Amino acid sequence: MKYTIHGGDVDLISRMYGIEKEKIINFSGNVSPMGLPSSVRNVITNNIDCICEYPDVAYLSLKEAIGEYSGANPKNITVGNGSTELISHFIAAVNPQKSIVVSPAYSEYIKEIKNCGGAFSLFELQEKDDFILNIDELLKIIDSDTDMLVLCNPNNPTGTYVTEENLKIILQKCRETDTFVFIDETYVEFADDNVNISGVALTDEFDNLCVIRGTSKFFCCPGLRLGYAICSNNKICDTVNGRKDSWSVNSFAELCGKTMFKDKEFIKNSRSFICSERKRICDILIDFKNIYVYKTQSNFFLLKILKEGVTSKDVFDKLIKKNILIRNAEDFPFLSDRFIRFCILLKDENDMLLNELRKITE
Ligand SMILES: Cc1ncc(COP(=O)(O)O)c(C=O)c1O
Incomplete structure (x- = not known):
């Protein structure tokens, strides 16, 4: 039976890969990195x-x-x-x-x-x-x-x-x-x-x-x-x-x-952080030669991997070994084994993911 890993299912990933839940950097749940107000x-x-x-x-x-x-x-x-x-x-x-x-x-x-x-x-x-x-x-x-x-x-x-x-x-x-x-x-x-x-x-x-x-x-x-x-x-x-x-x-x-x-202050700060970080990440990804980035108005990005022979599962596996959890998006209708999704976290975490993605796809 094909088992689908849904975004945010950190407990399952933790059990499957033997990684402590607290150590997983979760880019798959689409939850804001600003924390609870x-x-x-x-x-x-x-x-x-x-x-x-x-x-x-x-x-x-x-x-x-x-x-x-x-x-x-x-x-x-x-x-x-x-x-x-x-x-x-x-x-x-x-x-x-x-x-x-x-x-x-x-x-x-x-x-x-x-x-x-x-x-x-x-x-x-x-x-x-x-x-x-x-x-x-x-x-x-x-x-x-x-x-x-x-x-x-x-x-x-x-x-x-x-x-x-x-x-x-x-x-x-x-x-x-x-x-x-x-x-x-x-x-x-x-x-x-x-x-x-x-x-x-x-x-x-x-x-x-x-x-x-x-x-x-x-x-x-x-x-x-x-x-x-x-x-x-x-x-x-x-x-x-x-x-x-x-x-x-x-x-x-x-x-x-x-x-x-x-909580107007939290709302304003969250929106302003996500909007500016989204732009920053998008500008960086546009320069990746083996990745196609789709324009987004959300707190996550859908990417297509263009590098020959590299699938979304390959990227997922390589990243989870570094405790980085992204969403392998291959099981969404009309997408293929080339699509991944990740959400915006804090700047250092985003930079870490971008560096790893660059290494995997270059
Ligand atoms: C589009 C969409 N709607 C609804 C939900 C579920 O949200 P909630 O936690 O409010 O039930 C999700 C969760 O990922 C979602 O992506």
């Missing part, structure tokens, strides 16, 4: 006793904080145990019989569509287009049989994006065909200020839209499990709320959420 660390340590009480089952003040942070109407917000819980419940609520998933993309969507027994087709982001979505081609295949469209923006693993203007065009077509649209904005906070890519402002106007967001990556807290969905379709949201367990967001996550979304 200190405001969140303080609020947890000063409020340990919050665990002795149930969180607000309606999560009203958490939703207010998310609304203020994201620009969404708090009435349209549903919170969940990571975005993964919301992906699962929203897809079950839509219950799509026929879906289109823009791909290569995060695998959880296809898993959930299959769980609902629905059929799906993958709309290929073409390598020849540098994996940038061809809107006209996508619009051609959406028809009245299409129940659901899934789009990650920026996309994982390509880092490519769709502007708000183009999202609107897609949503208009989908409204005509009665197609529900999921936009996964897990990586949206990492995008440059001058690219307008969020679909949140469109959620009031389009009730065939659900924007899914998380805190795991940008706020460096994948263990906290806090995500949120923004959707103005009352029928779908009521079904989701009927399915979801009460209190699925625990008291710590509720408290941390109320704190992190207000």
